[in-house]
Amino acid sequence: MPNPTAAMLVIGDEILSGRTRDANMHYLAGELTKTGIDLKEVRMVSDDAPAIIDAVRQLSGAYDHVFTSGGIGPTHDDITADCMAKAFGQSIDVRDDARSLLADMYERTGRELNEARLRMARIPEHATLIDNPVSTAPGFTIENVHVMAGVPSVFNAMVASVLPTLTGGKALLSQSLTIMRGEGDIAAPLARIAADYPQLSIGSYPFQRDGVFGAQVVIRGFDGAMVDEAILRLGRTFPA
Amino acid sequence: MPNPTAAMLVIGDEILSGRTRDANMHYLAGELTKTGIDLKEVRMVSDDAPAIIDAVRQLSGAYDHVFTSGGIGPTHDDITADCMAKAFGQSIDVRDDARSLLADMYERTGRELNEARLRMARIPEHATLIDNPVSTAPGFTIENVHVMAGVPSVFNAMVASVLPTLTGGKALLSQSLTIMRGEGDIAAPLARIAADYPQLSIGSYPFQRDGVFGAQVVIRGFDGAMVDEAILRLGRTFPA
Numbered sequence: 001m002p003n004p005t006a007a008m009l010v011i012g013d014e015i016l017s018g019r020t021r022d023a024n025m026h027y028l029a030g031e032l033t034k035t036g037i038d039l040k041e042v043r044m045v046s047d048d049a050p051a052i053i054d055a056v057r058q059l060s061g062a063y064d065h066v067f068t069s070g071g072i073g074p075t076h077d078d079i080t081a082d083c084m085a086k087a088f089g090q091s092i093d094v095r096d097d098a099r100s101l102l103a104d105m106y107e108r109t110g111r112e113l114n115e116a117r118l119r120m121a122r123i124p125e126h127a128t129l130i131d132n133p134v135s136t137a138p139g140f141t142i143e144n145v146h147v148m149a150g151v152p153s154v155f156n157a158m159v160a161s162v163l164p165t166l167t168g169g170k171a172l173l174s175q176s177l178t179i180m181r182g183e184g185d186i187a188a189p190l191a192r193i194a195a196d197y198p199q200l201s202i203g204s205y206p207f208q209r210d211g212v213f214g215a216q217v218v219i220r221g222f223d224g225a226m227v228d229e230a231i232l233r234l235g236r237t238f239p240a
Numbered sequence: 241m242p243n244p245t246a247a248m249l250v251i252g253d254e255i256l257s258g259r260t261r262d263a264n265m266h267y268l269a270g271e272l273t274k275t276g277i278d279l280k281e282v283r284m285v286s287d288d289a290p291a292i293i294d295a296v297r298q299l300s301g302a303y304d305h306v307f308t309s310g311g312i313g314p315t316h317d318d319i320t321a322d323c324m325a326k327a328f329g330q331s332i333d334v335r336d337d338a339r340s341l342l343a344d345m346y347e348r349t350g351r352e353l354n355e356a357r358l359r360m361a362r363i364p365e366h367a368t369l370i371d372n373p374v375s376t377a378p379g380f381t382i383e384n385v386h387v388m389a390g391v392p393s394v395f396n397a398m399v400a401s402v403l404p405t406l407t408g409g410k411a412l413l414s415q416s417l418t419i420m421r422g423e424g425d426i427a428a429p430l431a432r433i434a435a436d437y438p439q440l441s442i443g444s445y446p447f448q449r450d451g452v453f454g455a456q457v458v459i460r461g462f463d464g465a466m467v468d469e470a471i472l473r474l475g476r477t478f479p480a
Contacts, residue, residue, distance in 0.1 A: 016281075017269060017273050018268075018270030018271075021266040022265070022266070026262070029255070029257060029258030040256065040291070041286075041291070043282065043283050043284075044281065046280060051280070
C-alpha cells in the first residue's frame with residue numbers, strides 16, 4: 001500500500017515579506033517522513049481570505065492530509081479559523097469546549113480572558129480540538145485539515161498531538177507540567193527521567209513569559225499509569 | 241500604481257522530505273520586498289514533471305513574475321528545464337550560447353565538459369540566459385518565469401542578476417573574479433574597496449572546490465568604467 005499523502009499550507013504576511021523565516025515546514029517535513037506520510041506539496045499564502053480558502057480547498061481535495069500553520073492567534077489579522085469554516089461550509093463561533101480550556105488557563109495564571117483572547121476559542125462547529133500543551137489555545141481538525149499555530153514551539157507540540165492519531169495506532173496519552181526554569185537547568189534531570197522511561201516520549205517546549213524563562217514539559221505514551229508516574233516524578237524533581 | 245506581484249516555486253524532493261532546509265525562499269522574499277515587488281504565494285513541489293508543469297502554468301498566469309529554484313543541475317533528476325519548455329510549448333536542446341559558456345569554464349579549470357555537465361546547457365529555444373557568476377551554468381527566463389539554481393550561493397547570485405532587469409531601470413553591468421582564499425582572508429580588503437566605490441554593489445559568494453576554499457566576487461554597477469576599475473584593483477589585491 002502506498003504511503004498516505006500530505007500537503008502543508010503556511011499562512012502569514014510575515015513569511016512572504018521575508019520578515020520571518022518559516023521554520024515549521026522543515027520541522028513538519030521531517031516528522032512526516034519519520035511517520036511514513038509523504039509530503040507532496042507546500043503552499044505559502046498571505047493573510048488574505050480568498051487565497052487561504054482557495055488553497056485549502058484545492059489541497060484538501062488532492063491529498064489525504066493537510067497541515068496548516070499560522071493565523072489562529074488573538075489579533076484582527078488571524079483569520080485562519082474563519083477561512084476554514086467558510087472553505088468547508090460550517091458555521092463558526094466561540095465554542096464552549098475551547099472557551100473553558102482558555103478560561104481555566106487564564107484563571108490559573110491570573111490573567112484576563114478578554115475579547116481578543118476569546119477569539120482563540122472561535123472553532124468551526126464540526127471540528128475536533130487539537131491539544132496545545134504549550135499555551136492552551138487549541139488548534140483543530142476540520143475534515144482532513146489540521147489547523148495549527150504559527151509559533152514554532154506551539155506548532156511542534158500540536159504536530160506531536162496530531163500525528164499519532166493519523167497512523168491508525170492506539171491513542172497516545174499525555175500529561176504536561178510547566179516548569180519556570182530555563183531549559184539549561186532542567187535538561188539533565190529530564191534526560192535521566194527519559195532514560196528511565198524509554199517507552200515514553202518526553203518533549204520540552206521553552207518559552208519566555210514576563211521576562212522569565214520556563215518550559216512546558218509534555219510526557220506522552222500509550223500506558224496511562226506510566227505517564228502518570230513519570231509526570232509525578234517530574235513534579236517532585238521541580239517543585240513549584 | 242500597485243506593486244508588481246510575484247510567486248516562487250521551489251522544486252526538489254530533498255526539501256519536501258525534510259533532508260534539506262530551504263533557504264532560498266526567505267532570501268528571495270527579503271530581496272523582493274527591498275525591490276518593491278510583492279511576493280504573494282510560494283509553492284514547493286517534488287521532482288515530478290506533472291506537478292512542476294502544473295504549478296508553473298498556474299503561477300505564471302496569476303502573477304507578474306515567477307521565480308523558481310532547483311532542478312537545473314547535471315543529474316537525471318534535474319528535470320526543471322525540460323518541464324519549463326513543456327509548460328510553455330517550446331522545444332529544448334543543448335543551446336550553443338550556454339554550451340560555449342560551459343566549454344570556456346571547463347577548459348579554464350582543466351575539467352571535462354562531459355555528457356552530464358552538458359545537460360546544464362539544455363535551454364528552451366526562446367528563453368534568455370541568466371548570468372551565473374558563481375559556477376557558470378546559466379539559469380534562464382522563459383516568458384515571465386525566472387528559472388534558477390537550488391544551491392543557495394548560486395541562487396542568490398542569479399537573483400542579483402535578474403532583479404535589476406525587472407524594475408525598469410538601466411542595465412546593471414557586472415564583472416567577476418574568482419579568488420582562491422577563504423572569505424575570512426578577503427573580507428577586510430573587500431570592505432575597503434566597497435568603501436571607496438559606494439556606487440557599486442560588491443558581492444562575495446563562497447565555495448569549496450576540491451577541499452580548497454574560495455570565493456567568487458562579483459562587482460555590479462551602472463558605470464562600466466567604474467566597474468572595470470574596481471575589478472582591476474581587486475585583481476591587483478589578490479594576484480592569482
